[in-house]
Amino acid sequence: MLDNILSEDDGGTVKKRWKWLLIAVLLAVSTAYAGAAGAVTPTNVTKISRVTGATPSGETIPNPNQTHSNYQVEGTDLGIMWDKGGGEIFVLFGDTFGPGWCGNGGCGSGWRSNVLAKSSDTNLVDGMTFSTMIQDTPGHAKEILNSKKINNDEMTVIPTAGVTVGSRHYIHYMSVNHWGNPGEWFTNYSGIAYSDDNGQTWTKHATAKWQNNASWSSKFQMAAFVKDGGFVYMYATPNGRYGSVYLARVPEAGMLNIGDYRYWDGNGWNTSEATAAPVTIGIAGEMSVIYNTYYNRFIMTYLNPYTEALVMRDAGSPTGPWSGEKILVRGSDYPGMYGSFMHPWSNGGSDLYFVMSEWGPYNTFLMKATLTADSFGNNLISEPGFETQAATTYMAPWYLQGNGGVDRNLGSARTGQDNGFVRYNSGWNALKQSVAVQPYTDYTLKGWVRTSGNNNEGYFGARGPNNGPVLNETRFYSLANYTELTVNFNSGANSVVEVYGGMWANNGDTWIQLDDVSLVRGPNLVGQSGFEQQPSSTPTSPWYKMGNAGIDRNLGFSRTGVNNAWARNTTGWNAMKQEIAVEPNTSYTMTGWVRTSANHNNGYFGAQTLGGGPILNELHMTQAFGYYTQQTVVFNSGNNHSVELFVGTWANNADTWIQIDDLSVVKN
Incomplete structure (x- = not known):
């Protein structure tokens, strides 16, 4: 043709x-050498080195950059990385403090809203060494994007992503109006700045902006960039850490033309930002996305405050379907951690390097994970076996209607140590999870269920969001042993579905146990x-x-x-x-x-x-x-x-x- x-x-x-x-x-x-596309999961996560700040007493990891003495960077966060060409990467940080830093979180004197480093280090085993930082005077890292620093006007300007196209470098940033409760902040708009002189100076483009709205709910306020097939894909969330992930893309040459962006509406690409449908469900903060050429998988990492963990998802294409969340780093191991920005040169093998922030020391650290094949395959369900459910404030991504929870190491799981359960003597009780899907598409839901002997009205299925219309379900009765249930359904007009396993307790004290749940897209x-x-x-x-x-x-x-x-x-x-x-x-x-x-x-x-x-x-x-x-x-x-x-x-x-x-x- x-x-x-x-x-x-x-x-x-x-x-x-x-x-x-x-x-x-x-x-x-x-490209025949590339590995087969298959779901992956992170294992063996370790802290490799300090990236910024001074080494405190008792810390034994390497600190190759000594940013406190070399660049007057004593406290900072983020560490967004991308390949800038010429054998270097950019490393971009958020609010930064110098001499007079308060020593606990982001505060003190010498405040710069953002600073930028370069690195050509290809051997990350012993840490990541900077070539230099962009400086305004010798030995002082420069604020590259200015801000008013006026509360309830423009408190600061924080970078969220970067990408290089040709010889021009781009930064996605957010203009923060004010800070709210922990994990909450409110933005005026997000925008794109660019540099044509190797990062020395940056210009905020006048019209390449996504204005926030009166309810602070614009979907495109924080972002992650990844290049693929002549496009730049922009994954985005609302301001703060309490929104799902949305997707837009633009031809590489159109980065500064807001009219060239197209928004994923669940089916295809739409000119209207308002039509954007989520590609993942949940709350995502400080996101990073790369393409791993070894596994042929896109990798997404971010902070989920509900699970108190840095998590990872993966997919075979930019639009998904994206896997469920997999635990990368737990807050119980690294209190106050956030940010998981992946190194662009660790995408050709099984080793995944990323920069993590910690709030207390208010500095950044190089971390390493090993990617291995995921035994659950291309499963869209997060925590399918309940194995990573810790005693956190929330059960997310699972949530309850009625009474239930997680059996932790009680010997009642089908596999592993944990399983979900509901139990009560009246009403509807269910475990539920919301998942992003493509409308009018076939899916297969599977899970293993065991019940009390008096159960006579259990249901396992999928429905529209917020207890919407049932798409399909199977009824089950008394199951003395774990039994696999299968439900095939079409998503209909929904871009989000709710999967559930539950029962009507109408026969006295009744319980069901649920384990090893999977959701996969049909073959067409x-x-x-x-x-x-x-x-x-x-x-x-x-x-x-x-x-x-x-x-x-x-x-x-x-x-x-x-x-x-x-x-x-x-x-x-x-x-x-x-x-x-x-x-x-x-x-x-x-x-x-x-x-x-x-x-x-x-x-x-x-x-x-x-x-x-x-x-x-x-x-x-x-x-x-x-x-x-x-x-x-x-x-x-x-x-x-x-x-x-x-x-x-x-x-x-x-x-x-x-x-x-x-x-x-x-x-x-």
């Missing part, structure tokens, strides 16, 4: 087709594959069109259901398209059903890279199909995390049409 577009001017269809196929093959070969990667949920004749997310195309709604033309898609015209290329998330260097099979006009002789069915890039594979349909006929094509994703599906036709100077229904893409 792309080849025909190119050949309109030069007639080089055959030559260009071979050129694109060769490029696709080379891309696949060049095509959203709204039968077009049944399309609300109008004009395609909406996740479908989009090229040329003249649309949706037949309840017109009797569908293969199954009541809707189908169509493309029709007298000239040019006309097609239906959808972007889907894939794993790199992986084989997929695309199938669909097509019916055409009698004069049809030049249709295409296949997949290509985004933005009209190389075709990964396609089927050339040169005949007419008087009735729906199944089409199949196998393609390799190459070095891509997203590809574009297309089904369409060239209308050759006569009224030509094609009808499309029931598409699927599954991993081979």
Whole structure:
């Protein structure tokens, strides 16, 4: 299809087709060394070295930078890192204090809202050494983004992310209006600053901003950047540490053009920030995201105050589905810890290095974790076996309706030491967890349940958020031994679902125990594959069109259901398209059903890279199909995390049409 577009001017269809196929093959070969995509989990977390501040009495870890004497940085936090090119990384810190620092948290004199270091250290085993820090006078780290320092106006300007595109460096920052209770702060806006002189000076762009609202609830106030496929992906949360994670992306060249950003709405990319749907559910603070080339997984880390831990999630593509949370560092081991900013050069193997802050010493430390295969696989449930549930203030990410909790090391678990339970003599009692999903997508929920002998009305299933409509559930009765329950459901219009296991206690003292819960997405990667949920004749997310195309709604033309898609015209290329998330260097099979006009002789069915890039594979349909006929094509994703599906036709100077229904893409 792309080849025909190119050949309109030069007639080089055959030559260009071979050129694109060769490029696709080379891309696949060049990344063949990468590890298989599979869920990972952190293990063996250790503190390697101090990054900032002076070494206190009794501390034995290395302190290579001596920032207190070399740069008048005695107390600081964060430590956001990214590859700046030229064999160096930037390391970006928040509120910073010099001589006169109070010695307990962020306070004192010599206050700078932010400071910036450089490092070329490739051997992190003994710590991370700075090359230098950006300075305004010799021996004094410079504040690179100024702030008013006026409470309830602009108290400070804190960086939250950084990325380099070409030779220009970008910082995402937040303008803090005032501090609230611990873990709460309120922002005026977030914005992007840039530097063209290797970080010496920075300019806050006048219009690259996300204004907060009167209720302090804008979704894009704190961010993490990661580059992929020509885009910069921006993961974001509201201000403070009490919001879920949302996602936007922008072409690399459009970083400063707010109109070029597109927001993930659960199905596809939308121009409206208001449509953004969460990619993870929970409360996330000080987030970091990188792509690990060894495991072919995106890694996300952040602080979850409810679980009092730094946690990690992973996914095979930027949009997810993201795994459940996995404990990286516990607050009981490192009191007052926050921030888990990953080193960009520790993404090619199983060792994961990150910078962690601690509030009391108000300084930063280099940490190391080892990533290993996750025995729960691509599970969207956090703490599926309840093993990391500590006696914290909250049970998050699980929460209760009625009475229950966690059996800790009581010998009642199916596997491991812990399990969840509910128990009471009346009413509805359940364990629940909310999960981000893609709308109108199939999922499979599994879990193991054991009950008291008098249980006669237990339920295991999924529903809309906040006790919304039940999507599907299975009823269970007395189960003397742990029994696996399975529920298949479609998410419907929901971008968030609530999974639950519970019972009605209507027969005296009744209990159930729950363990080893899993939620996985169905195999078909095509959203709204039968077009049944399309609300109008004009395609909406996740479908989009090229040329003249649309949706037949309840017109009797569908293969199954009541809707189908169509493309029709007298000239040019006309097609239906959808972007889907894939794993790199992986084989997929695309199938669909097509019916055409009698004069049809030049249709295409296949997949290509985004933005009209190389075709990964396609089927050339040169005949007419008087009735729906199944089409199949196998393609390799190459070095891509997203590809574009297309089904369409060239209308050759006569009224030509094609009808499309029931598409699927599954991993081979």
